Amino acid sequence: MNDALTPSDAGVTRAEACVIACADAWHGAGEVMASPFGTIPSLGARLAKLTFAPDLVLTDGEAALMVGAPPIATKPTELVREATMPYRSVFDVVWSGRRHIMMMASQIDRMGNQNISAVGPHAHPKVQLIGVRGAPGNSVNHPTSYWVPDHSPRTFVEHVDVVCGVGHGRAAAAGEGALRFHDVRRVVSNLGVFDFETPDRTMRLRSHHPGVRVDDIIAATGFELIIGDDVAETRLPSPEELDVIRVVLDPGSLRDREVRT
């Protein structure tokens, strides 16, 4: 921890640090669809829209775009909607690139390949997962980030068992068609923030969350992370941001169910 605590430091939970880290993934995104999966990425996208990324477009989780960034527990009947967005139209958005998704990953590897299909061989899965969903298409068409709420050597692995979301090496090997719009940008876990801003596009520790030691992250990662000399701490929320998280968006503290302090 830093030696001097600002007023907003006091009592900032791990979940709140994760919300800020997710929100920052949409910094400068402009007028694109933010598609967050999980409670904390959803809070991050809404926080971003209410503060530094007001043009973000959010869906109601069904088939419409919603006005504003309502509290996370808002009932569907109370949402205000501005346009339709059925699944058929989502593909128009995906393939035109006007989207930055934050998907979850059951496994992610050092090149940013993501797996949500199966653990073990695909032909005979040890554990069947939900399926590739839209991950292959998302990852080669628009900015893609990942949220992993349970950082461990089982989730951060040397090689994923099934490549669903396409990482940097695989995209380059697949040629210009895969590479042109490929932009796997950031990984946020319950321990830290990671990117691929390295010469060989392997995963780098970008920041560690407050209260997490870099050694803890190394121990929880199943491959060799790139770690700079002076790794920053994930930034803390401003008092205004903390207020938006605690009072406006998530007064019921659903965030603490996804990441415990």
Added chain:
Amino acid sequence: MSDKRTTIDDIVGELSSGMTIGIGGWGSRRKPMAVVRAICRSHLTDLTVVAYGGPDVGLLCATGKVRKVVCGFVTLDSIALDPHWRAARQHGTVDVMEIDEGMFFLGLQAASWRVPFLPTRAGLGSDVLTVNPDLRLVRSPYGVGSPYLAEPADAEVELVAMPALHLDAAIVHVNRADAAGNGQILSPDPFFDALFLGAAERRFLTTERIVPNGELADETHPLSTVGIHRMLTDGVAESRGGAHFTANPPDYGRDEAFQKEYAAAASDPAEWETFASRYVFVPEDEYQARVEERQAQ
């Protein structure tokens, strides 16, 4: 104009073992469950099921009807993964062609448009291409010097050639329909139901209520809700509660308590026996009566 009214049993009577069958809806939403249940009770076997998968896939796998599933996922929405599907995959009792959701859409679109494939970036670099080794790439014929090349990076670019997903039959459930085969969807997402019908040889609607031709639209429901026209349908069967236990707003939401029971039954053969004898291997009217009974309690 022909009268296309039929029954659930007659629809299932038109299917045969080994067929490739498309099922509309998405996840645990607006699935033609009455037909799915009737298939479970039938002698049909060895089916290839093409679906944005939900409990339709799970039930058909649990009753041993399926040889192969073409899908991008199988989910119950409020329960992330259908446990009957998980069991079938982990026990190796079904084959799968697992593809990106967008590739799936293009496969139906290609079949509907009568072209052999449609190109896409989706799938490039992923294991979708390695676990489905028969999928092929296609090279753009437009290169340097072509007046149609807008972006140098696209010169002779290689893309996935998503093959047409031809269906022997397709079944979708809609809120209202008429005897001519026009279908109306009153919830906000029509999903890909019209494309399932377009990709199929034999096309069937089930619906909560059949109304007279020309009366689907009214003051509250504009004509734009009638997204399925009669050139896409061969038969339409009235089936109240036909999508139960999946969500079919505004007629009814998902029956979460029922779905939980369905999912829990995957954990133990004895529990499955109990569930199936009560809710699967019974005629549809009995099923609906039992559901009503539950809801009255």
